[in-house]
Amino acid sequence: MTRILHCIAVLLLLLCCSNSASAGIRKGPYPIFEGSNTAMTVLWQTDAGETNVIRWGADTNYSMGQASVETYGTDYQHKQVISGLEPGTVYYYEVVGYGAGSFRTAPSASATAVKLIAYGDTRTYPADHNKVAGRIRAAYADDPAFQTIALHAGDWVTSNSETYWTNEWFVSGADYPQLHALQAEVPVVGVRGNHEGTATLFAKYFPEPYVAGFYWSFDYGPVHVAMVDQYTTYTAGSAQLNWLSSDLAATTKPWKIVVLHEPGWTSGGSHGNNIAVQTLLQPLFGQYGVQLVVGGHNHYYARGVVDNIQHLTLGGGGAPLYAPASGEPNIVRTDQSNHHTELDINGNTMLFTAHRADGTVIESFTISSGINQAPTANAGVDQTVTDPTQIAVNSPPCNAINTSIPGSCYQTVRAAYQAADNGDTIKIVTLDFAEVLDANRPISVSLLGGYDPVFSASKGVSIINSLILRRGMVRVSRLAITP
Numbered sequence: 001m002t003r004i005l006h007c008i009a010v011l012l013l014l015l016c017c018s019n020s021a022s023a024g025i026r027k028g029p030y031p032i033f034e035g036s037n038t039a040m041t042v043l044w045q046t047d048a049g050e051t052n053v054i055r056w057g058a059d060t061n062y063s064m065g066q067a068s069v070e071t072y073g074t075d076y077q078h079k080q081v082i083s084g085l086e087p088g089t090v091y092y093y094e095v096v097g098y099g100a101g102s103f104r105t106a107p108s109a110s111a112t113a114v115k116l117i118a119y120g121d122t123r124t125y126p127a128d129h130n131k132v133a134g135r136i137r138a139a140y141a142d143d144p145a146f147q148t149i150a151l152h153a154g155d156w157v158t159s160n161s162e163t164y165w166t167n168e169w170f171v172s173g174a175d176y177p178q179l180h181a182l183q184a185e186v187p188v189v190g191v192r193g194n195h196e197g198t199a200t201l202f203a204k205y206f207p208e209p210y211v212a213g214f215y216w217s218f219d220y221g222p223v224h225v226a227m228v229d230q231y232t233t234y235t236a237g238s239a240q241l242n243w244l245s246s247d248l249a250a251t252t253k254p255w256k257i258v259v260l261h262e263p264g265w266t267s268g269g270s271h272g273n274n275i276a277v278q279t280l281l282q283p284l285f286g287q288y289g290v291q292l293v294v295g296g297h298n299h300y301y302a303r304g305v306v307d308n309i310q311h312l313t314l315g316g317g318g319a320p321l322y323a324p325a326s327g328e329p330n331i332v333r334t335d336q337s338n339h340h341t342e343l344d345i346n347g348n349t350m351l352f353t354a355h356r357a358d359g360t361v362i363e364s365f366t367i368s369s370g371i372n373q374a375p376t377a378n379a380g381v382d383q384t385v386t387d388p389t390q391i392a393v394n395s396p397p398c399n400a401i402n403t404s405i406p407g408s409c410y411q412t413v414r415a416a417y418q419a420a421d422n423g424d425t426i427k428i429v430t431l432d433f434a435e436v437l438d439a440n441r442p443i444s445v446s447l448l449g450g451y452d453p454v455f456s457a458s459k460g461v462s463i464i465n466s467l468i469l470r471r472g473m474v475r476v477s478r479l480a481i482t483p
């Protein structure tokens with residue numbers, strides 16, 4: 001009986017809207033993420049005032065619910081919050097007569113793994129943005145766990161006008177099918193760039209729960225994401241800087257990502273480093289263990305590493321490409337290309353991969369969530385534990401170590417590290433719980449920094465889930481060996 005009543009209700013709604021859903025669709029429908037893992041908001045805009053029907057469900061039968069939605073505001077926008085959903089679950093929706101899409105709700109609060117997309121600077125050339133969007137869609141076609149959210153570093157469109165939002169972002173599916181489809185399938189959540197100007201239209205089309213200006217934060221499974229608005233003051237003592245400090249201090253999530261537009265460390269060529277980020281934000285990032293800072297503004301890929309914090313320039317979403325300068329301080333990789341990036345978080349390890357729009361990979365590396373954790377009481381002292389899944393800090397007998405440093409034999413990884421120079425390779429072949437690894441399948445790690453370096457595993461040989469190095473201390477945790 002319930003099913004029959006449900007069907008009757010849907011039919012009545014369809015009949016009801018068949019007269020009204022005729023004006024035409026201008027934007028969307030598209031989901032936006034407002035911070036909940038049991039809800040998603042779907043927006044769309046029509047050509048005239050009318051009532052539309054939206055339906056949703058676990059598949060394209062859309063049998064879980066429906067609503068009749070009138071316009072709001074002054075420009076024929078529609079908005080429906082779909083609530084009561086399960087975390088980490090894919091749902092499908094349809095605005096009857098106007099378009100359909102899907103989304104995945106945010107993970108449960110206890111989730112330890114999640115995958116995210118990040119990119120930025122999508123303005124000016126929607127044809128190039130369309131190519132990038134196609135690669136993002138291919139990522140979650142290949143691995144559906146990547147259908148989550150896309151972090152956006154700002155400069156969405158050329159300027160704060162309806163024309164640019166229509167022609168560069170909310171494009172037609174006929175002109176730019178990948179871009180149009182991406183927006184129906186992945187909530188894009190990001191910051192405003194300088195090109196958004198006063199961002200009245202950014203606010204109109206992305207009405208997120210901003211604290212003030214356009215800054216806010218949210219949890220996404222094991223990740224805390226803070227959105228910084230660089231066009232609202234964040235000087236010392238400002239409301240935004242005080243908020244950011246409190247926000248980062250309060251989170252207990254192991255992963256902390258900050259999204260902003262103008263990077264503190266980038267690779268020149270057009271825009272220089274943002275000194276306010278260096279002087280005002282970087283100390284907070286270090287204090288509270290931020291691992292990754294997503295930025296854009298310069299239209300290329302660049303990665304800087306400062307005090308173990310990754311500072312990304314992801315400006316290749318579609319804007320006219322710039323040539324990065326060479327030799328900029330702290331920059332370890334640049335690439336002049338349209339691109340997107342994929343963040344694959346599993347426990348305390350993030351596998352980060354930057355992909356060009358032509359399908360090739362710019363670079364891939366791993367970082368540890370613990371790289372910037374406050375020093376423990378045992379910092380500086382190698383620790384021995386018995387649980388091999390937790391911490392494996394070795395003090396093996398010297399004769400058990402087959403070190404890769406010729407002529408040397410080190411009691412501890414720390415000792416080997418202290419003796420090594422930049423560019424040396426340390427092979428860890430014995431752990432302290434007597435797990436002897438195959439000497440023919442060594443773990444190869446590279447020193448990338450000089451003082452407090454990040455180690456990255458040599459991909460394809462084996463994977464180190466986490467190798468945490470601190471000044472004066474080496475700790476190897478959760479060592480995973482992939483044959």
Ligand SMILES: [Fe+2]
Nearest residue numbers: 155193194297
């Ligand atoms: Fe910019």
